Amino acid sequence: MPEKAATLHAHLDDFIKDTLSRCTRCGKCFEACPMTRYGDGLSKADPKTVVSGVLDWLQQTPGNEESVQWLKVCTQSSRCIEACPEGINAMKMVRVGQMSAMGSLGLQGAPALSGREAKDFFRVINAFSETQMTPDEMARWQR
């Protein structure tokens, strides 16, 4: 068993290396995606081209526009995982591609994607908690 990574970045590096070494760019993950009709031009996009773009993002190189569209419409439906003949977690591949396109892995320049976190996320969570939990529950369950 390979040793566990010590940090999230180290794990992502391992995941990227493994994916790049095994992915054949067959495009089956993209073909299985139920969301392609929601992305600009994705219905007619060449699956191999889209996947090549995602792999570019994994290598810290801006991918093609088709790949950006796919990153944008992924809603984590998992169909790509079942479709991959190489056993790659293609949904995670897309997610890491999103991270790269957000600039989270170190790619410089204007990010192609913005973060997913809602405005005031934790303040809103805490505010709703105040209305739905007793002070005792807050103290015991949420600290």
Place this chain on the structure above:
Amino acid sequence: MTDKVTFWYGCNVVRHGDIIHSAIALLEAVGIEVTPAGGAGYCCGTAKDGNLRAAEGMGKRTVEKFNEHGTGQVVSWCPSCYRHMNAFMGEYTDTQFQLSHFTQLLHARRDVLAIKLTNRIERKVLLHKHFGFHEVDVNPLVEDLLRLIPGLELVETETTVPGHMCSALSRVPAALKDATRAVCDAANGAKADTVATVFHSCQRLLCALEGSEPFKVVNYVNLLTESMGMTTRDDYKEWKLAGSEEAVVAAVGNERIAAMGEKLFRDSILPELLKQPSK
């Protein structure tokens, strides 16, 4: 499986205290000693893909706290938390526990649960299903649980929608709209009087359909606890259904608005409560 578990309910579910309290009551009803944990202090960091340093800090902190609980079993409610623990957090932390999903645990003890479900619930129920939670096949588990309720008629439906829950679709508004339309069509086609949601974000995003559709929207855990004789109240749905700004403010009440913080309520919470589902 051990009788002691940490019940990790997550962050966004805190809008629905009724779901959290029902879920805990159900675990206790099947003989499990529950240590609940959730809210911002137990965030998995899944929403922090734009800031991985923060995501890592949250992930490590949450895993450390679970290890300190010492139960050896973490039972997750939220499919995003479950997914994030499996695919990311658990890959760089020393997890000293097994992870399972709430539906799996309850389903495994359904014989014990069935004895507690004594109240008849005369409803015709359609389960709102997503197909994206590949880690755990929750839909048949929940359908089995709902079939335990005396009086409840479960509609057979092939309608399933993308994503692992509705919040995943909200990033693609046209897809959320299609999914919402699909559940309305399926429920009305079957003449169901109730749509049961599996996850909190579906309850959050669909509950206001009650204002324009002939069916009720209820999370399945509340149907189970109702059959156990427990009363729950979905405040969030009441607030969403209030309608106008004045009515929402009156429904939430000054005391709770003060507890939330007036400015935060006006800036972030009120707009959320006024937003109606698109279909």
